[in-house]
Amino acid sequence: MKELEPQTVDSEIVLNEDGAISTLRPAALAPTDIERRRAVLYSIVLPLALLLVTLLGGIRFSSGSIVYVKPALIYLIFGVGLMILFFVANLIRFDGWISERFDLTKNFINAITLLALFAASVQIFNSVIPESGIPFWIVSFCFLWTLWNNLFSNFDTKRLLRSLAAMFSLAFVVKYVILANLARPADQGWLDALINNPGQAAATWLLDILQFSAATGYLQFFTIAIFVIALWFFPNSTED
Amino acid sequence: MKTKHIQILGILLSTIFALFIAFLYATEPRSLEELTRKAGTAVGDALTKGQVITGTYEVDPAKFSQGLMLFRAGDFPGARSSFEAADPEKRDAATQFYIAYSFYRQGWGRFSNDDELFRKGIESATRAKELNAGLVSPDQDLKLKTPAALLNELEEGVRITADDFNPMRALEERK
Numbered sequence: 023m024k025e026l027e028p029q030t031v032d033s034e035i036v037l038n039e040d041g042a043i044s045t046l047r048p049a050a051l052a053p054t055d056i057e058r059r060r061a062v063l064y065s066i067v068l069p070l071a072l073l074l075v076t077l078l079g080g081i082r083f084s085s086g087s088i089v090y091v092k093p094a095l096i097y098l099i100f101g102v103g104l105m106i107l108f109f110v111a112n113l114i115r116f117d118g119w120i121s122e123r124f125d126l127t128k129n130f131i132n133a134i135t136l137l138a139l140f141a142a143s144v145q146i147f148n149s150v151i152p153e154s155g156i157p158f159w160i161v162s163f164c165f166l167w168t169l170w171n172n173l174f175s176n177f178d179t180k181r182l183l184r185s186l187a188a189m190f191s192l193a194f195v196v197k198y199v200i201l202a203n204l205a206r207p208a209d210q211g212w213l214d215a216l217i218n219n220p221g222q223a224a225a226t227w228l229l230d231i232l233q234f235s236a237a238t239g240y241l242q243f244f245t246i247a248i249f250v251i252a253l254w255f256f257p258n259s260t261e262d
Numbered sequence: 263m264k265t266k267h268i269q270i271l272g273i274l275l276s277t278i279f280a281l282f283i284a285f286l287y288a289t290e291p292r293s294l295e296e297l298t299r300k301a302g303t304a305v306g307d308a309l310t311k312g313q314v315i316t317g318t319y320e321v322d323p324a325k326f327s328q329g330l331m332l333f334r335a336g337d338f339p340g341a342r343s344s345f346e347a348a349d350p351e352k353r354d355a356a357t358q359f360y361i362a363y364s365f366y367r368q369g370w371g372r373f374s375n376d377d378e379l380f381r382k383g384i385e386s387a388t389r390a391k392e393l394n395a396g397l398v399s400p401d402q403d404l405k406l407k408t409p410a411a412l413l414n415e416l417e418e419g420v421r422i423t424a425d426d427f428n429p430m431r432a433l434e435e436r437k
Contacts, residue, residue: 061265065272073279080287087292127269134276 057262064260065131071252072138078245079145083235093148096162101144103169104186108139111177118259132260139256146249149242150193155230157201161193179258187250194246198239205231310350321357322348333360334403338368355394359409362386366406366416370436375419384420387413405437 051059082089108114119132147165152158168189177185204225215223225231285304291297313319329344341364349357365383369376390397391409399407406412415437425431 057265058268061268065269066275069272069276070279073276073283077279077283077286089292090287090290092287125266127266127273131269131272131276134273134280138276138280 063255064135064257068252068256069131069135069138071248072135072142075142075245075249075252076138076145078241078248079142079149081238081241083237083241084233085235089234091148091153093144097144097147097151100147100162100165100169101140103173104143105140107169107172107177107182110173111179111182112258113179113182113253113256114139115258118257118261121261124260128260142249142252146190146246149245150190150197152197152201153232157197157229157231161196165189165193183250183253186253190246190250194242198242201229201231202234202236202239204229205233307350314351314353319351319353321354326357329357329360333364336367338364352389353393355390355397355409356399358386358390358393359397359399359412362390362409362412362416363404363406366412366419367436369419372432372434377420380416380419383416384413387416 080091080093082091109116114136119136120129124132151161151165172182172185204222215226226233285301286297289300289304291300310319325344325348329341329348332338332344333341342361345357345361345364348354352358362383362385365379365386369379369383387409391413395410397409406415
């Protein structure tokens with residue numbers, strides 16, 4: 023009977039203990055391959071995906087030009103709250119990311135990934151919270167309330183992810199579907215809006231809603247999707 | 263590819279991407295054309311700063327000559343623009359001296375001087391003096407040959423003295 027070497031890979035026909043023909047799992051990979059793929063995910067895909075969220079979270083389109091919205095101070099506080107939540111819910115185990123057991127390069131790339139996660143968290147709040155006026159304060163208060171409550175709740179990782187996905191999607195709907203429809207179109211003048219859509223003109227003025235092109239909503243939808251997917255693949259530890 | 267190599271690649275790519283994001287949010291280009299232009303300017307600035315650090319910084323001779331030609335033709339704003347392009351880091355005493363002189367000549371008036379231009383001239387002349395206090399211009403067209411003399415003339419110009427009310431002042435010539 024041919025013995026399997028530890029490095030043998032893929033679907034190879036072998037005989038089992040009873041002498042019957044058996045195949046290995048088609049997806050079985052050598053430990054080195056698994057390690058390499060894991061390294062690509064942890065060291066390249068995750069930090070770049072989170073940095074992409076950081077880039078896109080503040081981008082808006084208005085009248086054919088790109089607008090860069092820098093995060094408000096409160097988003098940094100929300101970002102810190104979210105990071106604490108990640109640690110409390112065991113989505114991230116700090117000593118599984120930064121440790122004296124790891125070599126310098128691993129610690130360095132892990133620190134970059136954690137920083138990218140923080141920056142992406144800040145920018146996600148920047149993306150889904152309205153930029154100004156009463157909506158900014160209302161949505162910010164809702165986020166503060168939710169984050170504060172969550173900090174004292176017993177969360178497991180999956181529940182936390184589900185809760186975050188729900189929270190960000192709701193905020194997205196509020197900002198890019200409800201408020202965007204309440205605001206007068208970006209390319210419509212004040213006089214035209216007052217004559218044709220007095221309700222929208224009044225809501226825009228009262229709520230101080232900034233108008234952006236429809237492309238902003240599409241971009242931010244994918245930004246939130248990338249963030250949630252990145253969190254889904256985020257391991258609580260990078261230990262082998 | 264070893265795991266360590268992947269990690270190093272990740273560090274490099276993440277750093278480059280993070281710098282790119284910081285650049286975008288700092289310069290806020292509104293379109294792709296503006297992005298290209300601003301990136302070009304940023305690279306140019308970085309190269310000039312690198313030249314300053316390595317001690318290889320030099321004034322662009324073509325732009326300096328163009329500035330000198332415009333200065334002699336009396337186009338002082340145009341001359342300043344060329345001089346500033348020739349010495350973006352403001353590190354060449356001669357160029358700063360000419361910039362200060364252009365402020366002097368543009369701001370000089372037979373009855374009254376333009377104080378705003380003279381004050382800008384004082385800034386440039388002070389800079390030229392700090393860079394090279396011993397500078398003596400070989401230019402025959404200039405009557406004030408040193409940054410100190412120019413600075414004195416500019417400071418006198420912005421100061422209100424009894425001499426300003428002397429009617430004989432109208433007979434003075436621009437230096």
